[in-house]
Amino acid sequence: MEFLKLILFLIIFYIIHNTYIKFKKINKNELKGPIPIPILGNLYQLTSGLPHRDLTKISEKYGGIYRFWFADLYTVVLSDPILIREMFVNNGDYFLDRPKIPSIRHATHYHGIATSSGEYWLKIRDIINKAMRKTNLKLIYDSLDQQVDNLIESMNKIESDGQVFEPRIYFKKYTMAAMYKFIFNEEINFNNEISELIGPIEQVFKDLGSGSLFDVLLISRPLYYQWIEHTDKNYPKILNFLKKKYHQHLKTYNPEIQRDLLDLLIKEYYSGSDDDILTIIATINDLFLAGTDTSSASLEYMVMMLVNYPEIQEKVYDEIKLTVNGRNKVLLSDRQFTPYTVSFIKETLRYKPPSSVGVPRTTSQDIIIGDKFIPKDAQIFINYYGLSRNQDYFENPEQFEPSRFMNPDTNIAFLPFSIGTRNCVGQNFALDEMFLAFSNIILNFKFSSIDGKQIDETELYGVTLRCKNKFNVSIKKRI
Numbered sequence: 001m002e003f004l005k006l007i008l009f010l011i012i013f014y015i016i017h018n019t020y021i022k023f024k025k026i027n028k029n030e031l032k033g034p035i036p037i038p039i040l041g042n043l044y045q046l047t048s049g050l051p052h053r054d055l056t057k058i059s060e061k062y063g064g065i066y067r068f069w070f071a072d073l074y075t076v077v078l079s080d081p082i083l084i085r086e087m088f089v090n091n092g093d094y095f096l097d098r099p100k101i102p103s104i105r106h107a108t109h110y111h112g113i114a115t116s117s118g119e120y121w122l123k124i125r126d127i128i129n130k131a132m133r134k135t136n137l138k139l140i141y142d143s144l145d146q147q148v149d150n151l152i153e154s155m156n157k158i159e160s161d162g163q164v165f166e167p168r169i170y171f172k173k174y175t176m177a178a179m180y181k182f183i184f185n186e187e188i189n190f191n192n193e194i195s196e197l198i199g200p201i202e203q204v205f206k207d208l209g210s211g212s213l214f215d216v217l218l219i220s221r222p223l224y225y226q227w228i229e230h231t232d233k234n235y236p237k238i239l240n241f242l243k244k245k246y247h248q249h250l251k252t253y254n255p256e257i258q259r260d261l262l263d264l265l266i267k268e269y270y271s272g273s274d275d276d277i278l279t280i281i282a283t284i285n286d287l288f289l290a291g292t293d294t295s296s297a298s299l300e301y302m303v304m305m306l307v308n309y310p311e312i313q314e315k316v317y318d319e320i321k322l323t324v325n326g327r328n329k330v331l332l333s334d335r336q337f338t339p340y341t342v343s344f345i346k347e348t349l350r351y352k353p354p355s356s357v358g359v360p361r362t363t364s365q366d367i368i369i370g371d372k373f374i375p376k377d378a379q380i381f382i383n384y385y386g387l388s389r390n391q392d393y394f395e396n397p398e399q400f401e402p403s404r405f406m407n408p409d410t411n412i413a414f415l416p417f418s419i420g421t422r423n424c425v426g427q428n429f430a431l432d433e434m435f436l437a438f439s440n441i442i443l444n445f446k447f448s449s450i451d452g453k454q455i456d457e458t459e460l461y462g463v464t465l466r467c468k469n470k471f472n473v474s475i476k477k478r479i
């Protein structure tokens, strides 16, 4: 009986303390936001299954910066481009780190490029920045050409066999093959070892995307960490695969010759210590995950937009056809002559931003931005979806209209790759890779809906925002 009383007392104490933390005044300039409830905070307001849309709706009341409690995590949600610049560029040093949560600790132990912080991150970011410069990517650009040829060849076969084209699978293969070449200098074999990784990778994305309440409830974190360490089978599979590749690579490693990214990382981090091995493995894991799903999801959306807006499809095709002037291949150097095609790609990134609420950051100290107080350790979200729906910057934001980007003035709210020193490290590569695939498929094929109806544009929320339903389309050869 006494024991039960003690438990009851502890529960009541916990709830009161939790409520006090969420309601106490921390600063006279603190952010406004919806009213939280004990324990869950504002999570009860994410009701639609599409958190980026719920967060966008809340910003209609509270504006481009507001406070939202993800259970126990004080979170700042941003959709105002001026404030985003003020924080990530003008005060960038205070917003560079990533939050620490059990599922990330389990996955990478905060190693690698995407989830690390502080000096450790600075060093690895510098290495990857250099590796991603175009001059160091010659190999991968040669290989991209080959991947585009493979894509067109597969599509030709689909068309001549009278089959339908499934964008998701073919674009995934395209972006995976590109990253595989960049990291391992190898052609990917989809019938072989990599096929067993596709399932675990998808599951990891699904788990990270749906998020876990136990990650954001402080009291449950230690137990939750132990639980995932013992039950998760997906990350160990991916990491073991990458470890195997690392050891194979080591056997033929020659410090005089840099074949690929893995060689570069071995050069920088080879000591054989567990920590350095984890750095190498976590970094290639990050690049492989971050560099494949985002670009392939965008390409998938581009095809959907071509089908749903046939008159826009014809405009893009006419521009590309005129530009290549009889050649049967579009090159990167053609891009400067295809402003409408570039606008189409930008509009797709705006309309369906692949990184819907981005990769969260955290503040390293209390800071005032404009007249807004942001406390140390707050989690910072850019709501890319909300940003791209900001009516102050985009007229009729719910309309898919590529010509909005034909205006030569840059729209400061177009930031699908984030901004500042920790923006997307693969931005230029992603834009090149998408342009090459997109412009060449449009030169070769006309896309249409299978049943004559528009394809459902609803998103499925996740680390990467993608279309809710996998869809197929009809393709018809143009040249």
Ligand code: HEM
Pocket (backbone or CB within 6 Å): 113, 114, 115, 125, 286, 287, 290, 291, 292, 294, 295, 298, 353, 354, 355, 358, 359, 360, 361, 416, 417, 418, 419, 422, 423, 424, 425, 426, 427, 429, 430
């Ligand atoms: C349409 C394609 C892509 C979009 C929209 C996108 C968007 C983003 C965004 C919004 C971030 C978060 C940046 C921040 O914290 O402020 C990010 C980070 C990152 N992206 Fe991308 N990305 C794309 C493609 C790629 C590709 C192709 C690669 C690799 C070649 C890549 C590698 C990374 C990495 C490694 C990070 C973490 C950077 C760090 O923490 O320092 N991304 N990306």
